[in-house]
Amino acid sequence: MQLNIGGLTSFTTIDFPDHLAAVVFLQGCAWRCPYCHNPHLLNINKKEDDWEMLRTFLEPRRGFLDGVVFSGGEPLLQSGLADAIKEVKNMGFKVVLHTAGANPHRLKKHLPNLDWIGLDIKTSFKNYPQITGISDSGDKVRESLMLVVDSGIDYEIRTTVDPHFFNRTTILELAEMLADLGVTHYALQECRTIEGYQVEHASLFDDSALRARLKSLFPSFTIRQS
Ligand code: SF4
Numbered sequence: 001m002q003l004n005i006g007g008l009t010s011f012t013t014i015d016f017p018d019h020l021a022a023v024v025f026l027q028g029c030a031w032r033c034p035y036c037h038n039p040h041l042l043n044i045n046k047k048e049d050d051w052e053m054l055r056t057f058l059e060p061r062r063g064f065l066d067g068v069v070f071s072g073g074e075p076l077l078q079s080g081l082a083d084a085i086k087e088v089k090n091m092g093f094k095v096v097l098h099t100a101g102a103n104p105h106r107l108k109k110h111l112p113n114l115d116w117i118g119l120d121i122k123t124s125f126k127n128y129p130q131i132t133g134i135s136d137s138g139d140k141v142r143e144s145l146m147l148v149v150d151s152g153i154d155y156e157i158r159t160t161v162d163p164h165f166f167n168r169t170t171i172l173e174l175a176e177m178l179a180d181l182g183v184t185h186y187a188l189q190e191c192r193t194i195e196g197y198q199v200e201h202a203s204l205f206d207d208s209a210l211r212a213r214l215k216s217l218f219p220s221f222t223i224r225q226s
Contacts, residue, residue, distance in 0.1 A: 001049060001051045001080040001083040001084060001087075002049050002051075002078070002079050002080040003026070003049055003050050003051045003054065003078060003080040003081070003084050004026060004027040004028070004044050004046045004048075004049075004050060004078065005024055005025065005026060005027070005046075005050040005053065005054060006025045006026065006027040006038075006040060006041040006046075006072075006073065007024075007025035007038075007041070008022065008023070008024055008025065008054075008057065009022060009023040009025075010022055010057075010061075011065070012069070014224075015069045015071065015096065015098070015118070016066065016067045016069055016094070016096045016116055017116075017156070019066035019067050019094065019116075020064070020065050020066050020067075021065055021066060021067040021068060021069050021094075021096065022057070022058070022061065022065055022067075022068050022069065023068075023069040023071050024054060024068060024069065024070050024071065024075075025038065025041055025071050025072060025073060026041070026070060026071070026072045026073050026074075026075040026077075026078050026081070027041050027042075027043065027044045027045065027046060027072070027073050027078075028041070028042070028043065028044040028072065028073050028074060028077040028078065029041065029042045029072055029073045029074040029077065029100070029102075030074065030077070030102060030134065031074070031100065031102060031132040031133065031134060031137065032132070032133050033122065033131050033132060034131070034162075034164070034197055035160065035162050035191050035192075035194065035197055035199065036194075037192065037194055038072070038073060039194075041072055041073035042073065044077070044078075049080070051080065051083075051084060051087070054084070055087065055091075058088065058091055058093065059091070062091060062092055062093075063092075065093060066093070066094055067093050067094035067095060067096055067115065067116070068088045068093045068094075068095055068096070069096040069097075069098060070084070070085070070095070070096065070097050070098065071098035071118075072098070072099075074099060074100055074102055074103070075097060075098065075099060076097075076099055076102070076103040076106040076107060076110070077103070081110065082109065082110065082113075085110060085113045085114075086113065089113060094115040094116070095113060095114055095115055096114070096115060096116040096117070096118070097110060097114050097116075097117050097118070098117075098118040098120075099117070099118070099119055099120070099144070100119075100120045100122070100141070101119050101120065101121075101140060101141040101143075101144030101145060101148075102132075102134075102137060102140050102141070102144075103140065103144075104140055104143035104144040104147055107144050107147055107148075108147055111147065111151050111153065114153055115153070115154070116153065116154045116155065116156075117148050117151075117153055117154075117155040117156075118155070118156050118158060119144060119145060119148050119155060119156070119157050119158070120157075120158055120159070120160065121141065121145065121157050121158070121159050121174070121178065122141075122159065122160065122165075123138075123159075123165055123166075123170075123174065124138070124170075124173065124174055124177065125138030125139065125141060125142045126138055127165070128141060130165065131162075131165060145157070145178075145181065145183070146181070149181065149182045149183060150182075154185075155185060156185045156186070156187055157178060157183050157185060157186050157187070158186070158187040158188070158189055158224070159171075159174065159186075159187075159188055159189065160188075160189045160190075160191050161188050161189065161190065161191055161204060161205075162191040162199060163191070163199060163200060163204070164199075166204070167204075168204060168207060168210055171188070171204065171210065172210065172213060172214075175213075175214055175217055175218075176217065179217045179218065183218070184218060184220070185218060185220050186214070186217070186218040186220075186221055187221065187222045187223065187224055188205070188214075188222075188223050188224070189223075189224045189225075190205065190223075190224065190225045205223055205225065211223070
């Protein structure tokens with residue numbers, strides 16, 4: 001197994017809703033979103049296999065943690081992910097995947113072993129290249145979205161609201177498009193300022209009419225603020 005870990009959060013109640021989980025941040029992502037909060041994870045720059053380190057970390061936490069979240073970077077890029085998921089499940093943990101949806105074929109292979117999925121939808125599919133810098137990225141994400149929606153697995157679709165790319169109208173258009181495609185669980189996330197990338201927070205999250213409309217589309221709708 002080859003697993004390249006760039007970070008580990010030992011305990012969270014946020015990344016796997018209603019569960020206690022550890023988060024494993026895997027290295028590597030082919031995209032370059034301007035607001036990425038994990039730029040140190042974008043390149044796979046480790047040679048050694050970190051599986052034994054993760055197994056040693058998880059072993060004493062059996063019965064305490066409910067699940068393990070594989071996040072990134074883009075975890076689907078890791079060749080050892082399938083084996084890691086199987087091993088983690090064999091240890092008795094539930095498995096969660098956080099993905100940006102760039103690799104629908106790989107996602108499809110992992111679906112039978114997942115207990116929860118967090119899928120980022122960054123913008124309308126046609127506008128994806130503006131954020132990712134990759135021409136066909138929206139098509140891939142649309143494919144991934146439909147796999148998740150049709151999978152029967154619990155999930156959350158979430159959008160990071162960067163005011164450089166969104167206003168009230170475009171958020172609503174995106175949300176309505178997602179609802180039309182069958183999405184039932186949706187969240188917005190605040191985009192944070194990072195070094196070299198300033199985000200002026202719009203009043204979008206204080207817009208009660210917008211929140212009400214989103215709640216009517218998705219009864220479980222929530223806003224995550226950092
Ligand atoms: S897809 Fe995620 S990890 Fe990759 S560059 Fe964009 S925000 Fe960063």
